[in-house]
Amino acid sequence: MKNGNSFEIRAKLPGELTIHPGKHPMKKTDLPGVGDIVEPRQEVAFIEAMKMQNQILSPKKAKILEIHATTGEMVKSGDLLMTLEEV
């Protein structure tokens, strides 16, 4: 499934995760899920730490291949969140 264009997004800080099928904490819209195409700098997940929702952005335009974590999970810095494929 993975090819040379695939890349990973990992947690950048410890905290409580919100990811698909969870909702955007401010806009209350659905966060992108497997198969969705995300734009550069689009929010793909949020990590709440110190009562602050920290946005995790996609670095480039990509298709989400796999999500490795669930909403409500306490993640540590470096935990794998999702695998994407550059499009």
Next chain:
Amino acid sequence: MSLFLETLVSVLASGGLLNLTIGNIIMIGVAIVLLYLAISKGFEPLLLLPIAFGCLLANIPGAGISDEGGLLYYFYTYGLETEILPCLIFMGIGAMTDFGPLLARPVTFLLGAAAQFGVFFAMFLASALGFNIREAASIAIIGGADGPTAIYLTVKLAPHLLGAVAVAAYSYMSLVPLIQPPVIRLLTTQKERETVMEDPKPVSQTTKILFPIVTAIVACLLLPDTTPLVGCLMLGNLLRESGVTDRLFKTAQGEMINIVTILLTLAVGGTMGADTFLTVATLKILALGAIAFAVSTAGGVLLGKVFYVLSGGKINPIIGAAGVSAVPMAARVCQVEGQKANPENFLLMHAMGPNVAGVIGTAVAAGCFLTLLG
């Protein structure tokens, strides 16, 4: 009928309405503005709301709520003058604080110290503006952005300034996101702000347990005047980290600090009577507080820049701004500013190191003032 009118007149005359002074009316207005900021704008509502309400009650003529025998008088006399309440707050803060990020990168302790620069700078400025040295120290400590410490020091050195100092300290904490970013941007380059920091090594539980014990011994031996504040802070932290006092930890960081906050903030609000608050000195204090705050931020960021160079570009200088205490608002500002420069930048936890160091730094600065001036 005439009896009714006479009764009505005598009730009105003895009531508060006819005895309201212009000062009372202005102060009730100030209280309403503070209530508005707390409720509608979310400015530190847990602190500003009860302070504002205490201020409102203190300006009702005839109620005497802050005069000898009044409710808020007792809160002040038994809670603040004795210094019990600020110290209990510090115990709660200790219980709420994870010193892990500081222990993971101990060098950030120095950023918390550098950010006390504004405190000393503001003290000289306040002296130059005509405040005596004890008043100047109480005003300057606002730059540490630590409410309980500011209250603790002011009650000891210049109790007549308590209302103004506390209001400035607490309102500037809510203004952290406005005061700090321009200072950060002025002093750093885009390249410096983009710096992504590596995760530090994890900290062992033994280190976390030893830290409050060792800090209490060292800091209190060096500066015995700081023992009540630092001692309570470290006890609260040991309750958290020891792993064997879970019930006490939960109470200290929950119900205890909440109850104490209500008593402390009402007592502070009660000191905001028109005669003590509506003075030119209050305006000077508000201005000096803002300067102290900005200079403290600058002090932290400038040392952050030194660290940036010394570490070969591995430490983002923005995190120096978190050296003013204001936990965790200042750390959040660092996160926002870092991510503006580079969306891949997550400085929040890195900034918590200097941020919690700032709490200790401000308490130590207060201890220095008490040793020199107390």
